[in-house]
Amino acid sequence: MWKWLHSYADPQRAYNLSGTLLPWFATLAIAFIGVGSVWGLLFAPVDYQQGDSYRIIFIHVPAASMSMSAYMAMATSAFIGLVWQIKSADWAAAAIAPIGAVVTFIALITGAAWGKPMWGTWWVWDARLTSELVLLFLYLGVISLYASFEDKVLAARAAGILAIVGVINIPIIKYSVEWWNSLHQPATIKITEKSSMAPEMLYPLLINIFGFGLMIGAITLVRFRAEILARNGMRPWVRELAKAEGVK
């Protein structure tokens, strides 16, 4: 049933497939983030309590939710790489890690900038903020573990184990605002019931969340291709590719 998928474990096919997908992801990401941001920042109505300050939500929430999704994608890749020993999966995990770290950082910074005018403080050690900070450190740990071994098979194994262990943090982030009392408010966007946000604010937010996902996908594809080339420099197909590009 999954046999067709196995052929994409081959580095050359993975490289070509991600080259084909890249323009789609990039174009859609620009379109979605463009529409979502302009709609959200310029046309969505002001909030009854927070006025215009709430508009940072259109960056903060997409970054925060995608920081968790990117982690799940990275951990899934690492899991596949670990169990099935598929190197392409390891490379994909290594490609996602720095992107996830940057998105987590954006979520923390925009959150702090939002917290100052609304709550009255940049930072508070409540469960949601602390667990999101732990997520940043997990990303940094995965990045540095992967970077600190000369042997990339070993590096991917070490980083992969850390990535898989860190998955436990994801439900903690998600439910931190429900399990414990915190300064951070509970989730606005709900899947099972009606979201507690007016639709004319909710649509641009959802568009931006989707756009951030596509953007992370696009940057991952770029980094994944670079990782494949770096790990396969001695292969004939890479040499041919380099020759065709005119690289000495």
Place this chain on the structure above:
Amino acid sequence: MNARRKKRLALATALIGGVAAIASLLLYALNSNLNLFYTPTEIVQGKKDTGVKPKVGQRIRVGGMVTVGSMIRDPNSLHVEFAVHDSLGGEVIVTYDDLLPDLFREGQGIVAQGVLIENGKLEATEVLAKHDENYMPPEVAEAMGQTHEKLEYGSEQKASY
């Protein structure tokens, strides 16, 4: 799936399961210590699971709703006094001597950090406003009967800074 993959799959799954078990036990043991603040009921009656009450002189945070109509403001300084309650009926008096955050209103959720000077009275050094997860345009809020009046500082207070 060959034998080696099966073994690795079992190992990786056991790893996830083990870590999940450890983390849940740890969080269960820490449980109420991970709360950012005491609710007013917990200050008055003690925590639900352990019955521990914060002692007078202890530095704590209290979180709850500002009771409507409880706000007493000193006309000549920034000193304010208000009550904070929760849905279980506990109520704590908070005194504060500094500027309140923009979102502070009666009926608003807040988190105040300070020293418990006597049972049920907190001298706050920091008051943070909590906002809820609801976002809506002002017209909708008005239609739903949500008040959103901001606090006004009197002329004496404005002149002082």
